Amino acid sequence: MASVILDFEKPIIELEEKLTLMKKMAEESKLDISGPIKELEAKILQLKKNTYQNLTRWQRVQLSRHPDRPYTLDYVYGLCTDFVELHGDRHIKDDKAIIGGFGTFEGQTVMFIGHQKGRDIKQRQYRNFGMPNPEGYRKALRLMKLAEKFNKPVVTFIDTPGAYPGIEAEERGQGEAIARNLFEMSTLRVPIICIVIGEGASGGALGIGVGDRVLMLENTWYSVISPESCSSILWRSWDYKEQAAEALRLTAKDMLELKLIDGIIKEPLGGAHQDPQGMLKNLRKVLKHQLAELKEIDTDTLVQQRIQKFTSMGVFATE
Amino acid sequence: MTNWFKREKENIKTLTDQKRETPDGLWTKCPSCKKSLHIRQLQDNSYVCPFCDYHHNIGSEEYFQLLLDNNEFTEIAADLTAVDILKFVDTKPYSERITATQKKTNLKDAIRVASGRMNGLEIVIACMDFDFIGGSMGSVVGEKIARAVDYAIENYLALIIISKSGGARMMESAMSLMQMAKTSAKLAILAQHKLPYISLCTNPTTGGVTASFAMLGDINLAEPKALIGFAGPRVIEQTIGKPLPEGFQTAEFLLEHGFLDAIVHRKELKETLTKITRHLLPE
Incomplete structure (x- = not known):
């Protein structure tokens, strides 16, 4: 249970x-x-x-944070048998809130990168609750560049309550690190698939979220801000998180309707944690299909389509 | 007896929008040194306090006037306005907030884009307006930056963006978030054309704007003492539970940590921007 x-x-x-x-x-x-x-x-x-x-939107947010949900490494080890984790940004240190490495998936080498949360108190602290510092984003970028050099596709798993708001994070350029990733990912010359597996909070999520396919698991959320922080800023109180969740339209279904993501991956009844093997099966199937589809597209077209997708996002009027 | 202490009059009841401003601002007070300044005195000094050198917060109108020759320019995509696609309601509906802000500020949204000449050099310049919902970035800001990039490529010009923003606009939720990816992807295309992009961070530059175009300049500049950061100082203070060090997240702090090429005094802004742009453009 x-x-x-x-x-x-x-x-x-x-x-x-x-x-x-x-x-x-x-x-x-x-x-x-x-x-x-x-x-x-x-x-x-x-x-x-x-x-x-x-479920209401807030209830989905609760489900996305369920402590029993599979995290990035659970999926990575479930998808491939020979995963080799690679560490460090080559400048400052190794950020434990973002993991990455190569693994064989369905016969081909894939670069897996993702936010990593911890399960018990000790692990949660070790992983900084899945909140990366700039070196996490820089490690992710180093690994993406590595994948580009050796022509391997990139798969990222998004699951973060946000980039870490700390003194050192600001000293080392949290904003610059995320910005650089958005810039570099938009023209990376290998296929990129991004999958929200839990929480997709703001720039901290988007920092590894620019891809040819952006998918969300059924019970996850993606937004410019968490419902709690939105409540505290716009309503000046922590008590309006449910209204904020409704207003933000942050579920997978909302995001697909707004054409900001490319698809939803179905979860087992009751959520991914109720049947991790069933979840893995769904994920494997979608991932296999999407990777095969992207492999057929020549690199110039791939990059052009990715840029086209993101640059056409936005709704406005002309007066 | 105790009645003496009872407040008989109600609290001040004047609503903010009913408050009367001081008659058409002839005088103002420097928020830094608190000295009274004549508006003319401030204008003639590039909106910098003549007593304490504080750089007063100004908007696109003032920056265009400071930087573009004879204040002559053509505005690009001036007719774009925000759409409340999410039907977002917090303490009031977003659609009402847009209309009210447009009326109050006489601006269409939080950024304006113009092409004009700077010391004779033709440039395209985008400048954010903090008065418009905290200079927040929604679809309109993203699209206008995209159009500025297109214009720069078509006309082979350098691009300057002056940032002044609280970050992405919450009322457009993930649509705003994706403007970070949109503007960054656009700048990647500009970079492929080898055209210069100069970013100027002014007070304040935070959140999703810092984490996208504001930090992506070939050259990153800032005005003195501007607040620049990803997370806001209050959020950081709450997270770490202790007071922040003096000067944290100021332009000087970012320069020291290697994220800015230079801090430029507003009086030298036009000359410095011109020099840099000339260095970057092909012979």
Whole structure:
């Protein structure tokens, strides 16, 4: 069972507990109650479908942050057997909030890069809660340039509450590091696929998010600011995060409707953490298909289409 | 007795937009040294305080006047305006906020683009206006920068962008965020044409603007003491839980840490920009 149960999941958990009890009872008493058990199972499935298909935007944000969700390294190790992690930005240090390295996926070498969160308190601190410093973005860029040199496609996994707001981060040019990545990624001469696997908060997410395909898992979000920070700035209080989440239109579905992403990858019922193997299967299928598609496009056209995609984003009127 | 302490009059009830400004600003007060200044005195001194050298916050109108010969220029994409595609409502609807700000500032959005001559040298220049929703970058700012780049390429000109912004505009959510990618991709194309881009960071330059075009100049300049950073100082203070060092995130701090080519006094801005542009353009 999940280590954290969200408010809206409680009715499901209650029924599931009831089911466990009934099954135990059936076993102990040798009574045939398979009928009612089946009925309850169907009821639970229906409730799950209703719940997870009708989540509010804020509830999706909660799901995207579920501590049991797979993180970048879970996906990377799940997708390939020979992953070699590569460290360091060659200037300052190795940022633990962004990981990267080569691995074989479906017979070809791919450069995987992604934000990395930690699971327990110690790991969370070690990974700085998935909030990179400038050297994280510079490591990512170094690895992308490496992939470009050896003509390997790049796959990035986005999952960050934001770039780290700290003194050293500013001293070492957080803004410049992100800007440089946007600039370089827009003309990188190999295919880039970016996948939001959890939180896509602002520039910290976009810093590894300029690609030929930008995809989002079903229960993730992508926005210019987190709902909490938006609430504190626009409403001057932390209490409006649910309204802020609605206003920001930050879910995968919203982003696809706004034509800011290229597709959504379906999650198992209840979220990626409920069935990591099922999630991996969906991801593998989409990734394989997209990489094959991009491989067919010649490099000049690829880069031109990428630039065209991002430079046509925006809605305005002429008076 | 206790009635003496009771406030009988209500608090001040004048709404901000009903407040009367001092009669058409003949006098102003320097926010830094608090001395009274005649507006004319300030104008004649490039909007720099003659007593303490504080660079007063100015907008596109003043910068164009300071930099472009005889204040002559052609505005590019002047008719672009914001659209409230998300139907964003915080304390008031975004669409109302746009209309009200346009009326108040007489500006269409937070940036203006112009082509004109600087000491005889033809350039394209974009300048942000902080008065327009904190100089925030939404679709219009992104598109105008894109058009400025196109104009520079078509006419073989150098591009100057004067940044002054709180960052990406929240009311356009991810649409604003993507303007960071859009402007950066456009600048990558400009770079492929080997045309110069000079970025001038003025007070303040923060958030998504710093993390995109403001830091991507072939030459990055700033005005003295301008606040420049990615995260805002308050956010950083809250995160680390201790006060920030003196001079943190000022232009001088960025110069010291290697992110600026130079800090330029506003009185020398036109000459310096001209010199640099001439160095960068082909013979």
